[in-house]
Amino acid sequence: MAKELTVAIVGATGAVGTQMKEQLLKRNFPIKHIKFLASARSAGTEVEFGGKTYTIEEATPEAFEGVDVALFSAGGSVSAKLAPEAAKRGAVVIDNTSHFRMDPNVPLVVPEVNREDLAKHNGIIANPNCSTIQMVVALEPIREQFGLKNVIVSTYQAVSGSGVSAIEELREQSAEWEAGKNVEAKILPVKSDKKHYPIARNVIPQIDVFTDNGFTYEEMKMINETKKIMHMPDLPVAATCVRVPVVSGHSESVYIEVEKEASVQEIFDVLRNAPGIVLQDDISTQDYPMPLFVEGEDPVYVGRIRQDLSNKKGFHLWIVSDNLLKGAALNSIQIAESMLEDNLL
Amino acid sequence: MAKELTVAIVGATGAVGTQMKEQLLKRNFPIKHIKFLASARSAGTEVEFGGKTYTIEEATPEAFEGVDVALFSAGGSVSAKLAPEAAKRGAVVIDNTSHFRMDPNVPLVVPEVNREDLAKHNGIIANPNCSTIQMVVALEPIREQFGLKNVIVSTYQAVSGSGVSAIEELREQSAEWEAGKNVEAKILPVKSDKKHYPIARNVIPQIDVFTDNGFTYEEMKMINETKKIMHMPDLPVAATCVRVPVVSGHSESVYIEVEKEASVQEIFDVLRNAPGIVLQDDISTQDYPMPLFVEGEDPVYVGRIRQDLSNKKGFHLWIVSDNLLKGAALNSIQIAESMLEDNLL
The missing domain is CATH 3.30.360.10 (Dihydrodipicolinate Reductase; domain 2)
Incomplete structure (x- = not known):
């Protein structure tokens, strides 16, 4: 996996978002560039990642330009609005909310179970409920x-x-x-x-x-x-x-x-x-x-x-x-890893 | 229910025993006389009941002479040894341990469910498990x-x-x-x-x-x-x-x-x-x-x-x-009340 990706995290300060950051580091996910996105209200806040400090940017549709993988964990309404925008700009969205899970056009994936469904994605993959x-x-x-x-x-x-x-x-x-x-x-x-x-x-x-x-x-x-x-x-x-x-x-x-x-x-x-x-x-x-x-x-x-x-x-x-690891953050990162291995990213 | 009974409690200081005392008082169980029994080690300890202080007596077989109802909640081995002795002396034992529950000669009773089984007793009634x-x-x-x-x-x-x-x-x-x-x-x-x-x-x-x-x-x-x-x-x-x-x-x-x-x-x-x-x-x-x-x-x-x-x-x-009330103490007292009403005591 020589390929390196541009990753965006939407909702990095929540319970799941915090674990997503840790999992990316722990699993040596091949990151070329990472950005942290949130609502206008939280934009400007600082966040630590891998020993560096990043400033959270506002999650506008344009913020997803150039992003390969966008990890969403900021609530269903944020995903509803912004996940299609990110997908439209070429990012693969891995969404941790329930918003798209039952959408027949959105694969709902646990890699150990139905990894093959990843290939059918249309820009958005849903991460299932923790339980x-x-x-x-x-x-x-x-x-x-x-x-x-x-x-x-x-x-x-x-x-x-x-x-x-x-x-x-x-x-x-x-x-x-x-x-x-x-x-x-x-x-x-x-x-x-x-x-x-x-x-x-x-x-x-x-x-x-x-x-x-x-x-x-x-x-x-x-x-x-x-x-x-x-x-x-x-x-x-x-x-x-x-x-x-x-x-x-x-x-x-x-x-x-x-x-x-x-x-x-x-x-x-x-x-x-x-x-x-x-x-x-x-x-x-x-x-x-x-x-x-x-x-x-x-x-x-x-x-x-x-x-x-x-x-x-x-x-x-x-x-x-x-529930925050395999139930959420870890499964999201495993989805991204599987897609990389399967040449879907 | 003009009849008044002599009641013995074996294990009055435990979680269930404490509730048994409270239930007897709260429900105005017709008590002529009450005695508190325990192992030789605990005998001599004082216990409060209805504003009076009682001294715990040693639970010997003879201590059950003259007892109408003996409420046991002091562990299976105590019941195994002493419940038959109490029954032999004419007491009706209501046993809160698991020792006799599956004995075919011992009714296992929840009054709302199988009150009719009380009539088949041979001196011992088992109180079921709380859950x-x-x-x-x-x-x-x-x-x-x-x-x-x-x-x-x-x-x-x-x-x-x-x-x-x-x-x-x-x-x-x-x-x-x-x-x-x-x-x-x-x-x-x-x-x-x-x-x-x-x-x-x-x-x-x-x-x-x-x-x-x-x-x-x-x-x-x-x-x-x-x-x-x-x-x-x-x-x-x-x-x-x-x-x-x-x-x-x-x-x-x-x-x-x-x-x-x-x-x-x-x-x-x-x-x-x-x-x-x-x-x-x-x-x-x-x-x-x-x-x-x-x-x-x-x-x-x-x-x-x-x-x-x-x-x-x-x-x-x-x-x-x-679990300490309907699951244990209350059900035991309800068994005694049902037996009184059904002229089994």
Whole structure:
């Protein structure tokens, strides 16, 4: 990969944007030139990258001239407005918001699962929802070997999925609780929604706002994105998404039914050899994944694998990954790396 | 209920025992005389009850002479040894440990579900596991109306289920985390198990020790106890039990399949009129149960009820209750009250 690229980051100061910068450096992404873009309000702010200081420029359509890859993570409305402008100017947009994910003209990609979809892009690639990514990374190798006919997931999602202000809110509420003060809630479950509830010492069964069918948008993202990424439009998928007082690292209790009979040992073997996965499952040593221990780690960790006691083709899995890394920033950079390797950039 | 009873509490100083005392007072249980029993080591300690001070006596077999109801919550080995001795002396034992729960000669009772089983007692009644109780209270009225053919549950369980020392551990770890110190773990997931993990800022997919089939005892309790209480030995039940950093209040994400077609509105109607349940489900006002708000409350709260998008007979429920109350102490006292009303005491 001698080629070097001009990279733009839109939303570099957010929880995901910060990780994007780190991933670019850590993975030695071949950068010729990098620029940082934001709204007029944030333009002029300084940002550090690789020991140098950069001034954030205003994200105008023209700012994308000459950009090869534009990494967006500044909210759906920013992507809606500017991603097509960037694409029009020849940049490949890798968008971390939900805005384009279900657009049939936009590939929604987890490289371990559907890297081949990258070739079909029209200037914009969507990065899936954090909770979806880690689940499909674990399910795809099982599907390849044994088929897949049902998925039911309950999530235990970290506050960092709601951004830096939600992490701060958890810290403040914890301190208030320690001090015996009244705990105030302003951000979670959804900053723009009507009511807010404390997350310290609590779990909140709402992530994103509600849709008319009673599911939240987060739940519908998991349902619809899983089908799209896995190319299984008719796969039954159900999700219940819950916020827990964890800083980073989403956990998922997943029930699946496979098509062909399988044993736990066979599932172990499949996952042990699958890309991006660490099998962490040894009950004799109480070894299983936990969010506190995956923070800052790249892989998707899978454990607690059990065959259902009433259904031989039913399996229970416990899937944990850092939602800011494989769930967001890392997957975005892996998309760019895959496109480079596949001569799509 | 003019009858007044002699009550013994074994394990009055634990998390559940403390709630048992409060429930007896709050519900005006007809007490003629009360005595507090514990191991020789704790005998002599003083305990408050209803404004009076009592001295804890040693729990010898003879201490149960003249006792009408003995409430046990001092660990399985204490119950194993002393519950039969108490029963032999004419006391009815209501045992909060898991020791006798699956004994075919011991009724396992949630009064809202299988009160009729109380009549079959042989001196010992078992109080089910906390996470089981709140689930069957919610499932029974649905089963009555629509049948039940499958249950898959993922839990979000509070630390108080592991006792006072686990609550203290969460508090200490939170303070250590706030202070930037290393967080030490000594109690959770299971005090007697080999390894301990922090619960602050974490979730732990292990409650109780592991069984050979890969499920934990807690998961097997939910599976086996649900079948026994509901009189459905062949009901497929699957459980994944997870500890979360919540003080009190267990939450459960439950997927069920019913026999007859039903609508969400019909499930609402059934639950609204069911005993012991508060239906808390209005997405227009973000109204759903959360553990922080059920602490100290008697009912089982149910919300987030959704029809599965791929299976008309599939429904998702979110069930929350105070694990020390309906999950333990309250259910024990309700068993005693039911027995009084049914002339079994």
